Amino acid sequence: MSPSIKRRLATLLLLAAALPLSAFADDTLRFGVGLFQPDKEKNDATYRPLAQYLAKQLGRKVELRTVDSWEGLAKSLANGETDIALLGPWGYVLANGNAGAQAVATILYDGKPTYQALIVTRPDSGLNRIEDLKGRSFAFGDKGSTSGYLIPTHQLLKMGIKDPEKFFGKVVYTKHQAIETQVTRGELDAGADYDRNRNAMIEQGLIKAAESKVIWTSAPLPNDAVAVSADLSRDKALVAKLQAALEQAGAALKSDPKLLPAHYTGFVRSDDTLYKSIRDAGLATGKLQPRP
Template sequence: MLRIALLLLVTVFATGGALAADAIRLGVGLFQPDKEKNDATYRPLAEYLSKKLGKPVELRTVDSWEGLAKSLANGETDIALMGPWGYVLANNQSGAQAVATILYDGKPEYFALMITHPTSGINTLADLKGKTFAFGDKGSTSGYLIPTHQFLKMGISDPEKFFSKVLYTKHQAIETQVTRGELDAGADYDRNRNAMIEQGLIKAADSKIIWTSAPLPNDAVAVSADMMKDKAMVARLQQALEQVGAELKTNPSLLPAHYTGFVKSDDKLYSSIRDAGLATGKLQPRK
């Protein structure tokens, strides 16, 4: 099974299809504004892993965190770069395991945010009552799980009744609509907000942060339960990922701006996310 692939094959596909023999299927979430850009962004990483693992790596962009978790759980992908909550869902559903965590500016953590427009008159979370609010999709850590957990701790068990209107959409759309004044407030995360400001997609002056979470573990590289049985391959994958930081010095296109590599990790790093899932009832204990 560990034949050397002299010809690197990286095929991007949206909804499945025939796989190359012995190919490893790499699933990534929609980190970029659109699928085309996302594919282009993560294709170099797929090619790099193909070289390091000696097997074709097929890249697959999945447009929701919840969908990516299901994809890993049902065997459509072997390896996934996914948000923390998506990983916990996949682990709970199928025993998928985290083997590494991505680094952002050298750090393995980030923060969930809640934002509003500076002229909204909203200064605290209590001020959100009766306002319009946008969550990310229900597989998002910072866009859904952590804000939902925060509201629960405030005694708000049903946000649908607390707000006048609730939307579930993409992080980029949340930032755009809040800065335009089309939404009163929404949930996001610091990496996305900072990137959109840096890219000129939004202006920092057009939004303000009214809440910041405790540190959260960055996105996980998780492998399916079946792949986890191949200990030698998992070890090679972890080694390849740990070498990305050094590789970026000569091949900066391997990861998007500010991402500086990977660090070896495991399921324990994501225990706080699991605790939030259990507390909100969004995750049921495994039997």
């Protein structure tokens, strides 16, 4: 190697050393969403407009990632595989407790920031209350689900039912749409769901209202959170920009109806305190460990 080339290489190395690490970092923000739709392809199509909107508002590339379980999405936010996530309340609390993820906004559904967990059965099942479910088949959602797992488990515990596996004759864990479908078909006696999903499935003709009966309803629960990873939460300027973009999504929806899924009407700025009731339920059930 000639002396002149060596000098040029040395100069380039010195310049590179002087640059901040951020100059070499990938500028892409990874946006994770749960599997709200029946399949990944439809889910991606549903949430891609929101990812594109955020990319435009933030001036950064936003990569959409569908994660097929709430538990998996919480873990991906906690371990750094996603930077921003739209995830259920319990999933958020898990990600917050395990890795310091921070809620920055809450979805509005028909203008409301809350929803309710349900237990459903068939109208002709002869089941009218939770006590009637002893020895019957029952479906929970995945273990990262608020309405499908945490809140009904908390309710059972409050009733003195400490071991659902022994209380119910058969227990399965599956997705919310599958729970409603299998209950209405009579394949399961009952299952845990939430009002938004049940109403949407009836509206879309996936189940018939006459074939589904609610026998328990929870107190209002905070809607899904938009949360950022612990690392991203330290970038206060970017978080503020993200919150502003989310708050403006409701107005943008008027000119772009496909920006959000049906019934999603925007976002409201929020923080970790909104999810205290979910954290309390996690602690009460032993599914969440107290912070040291």
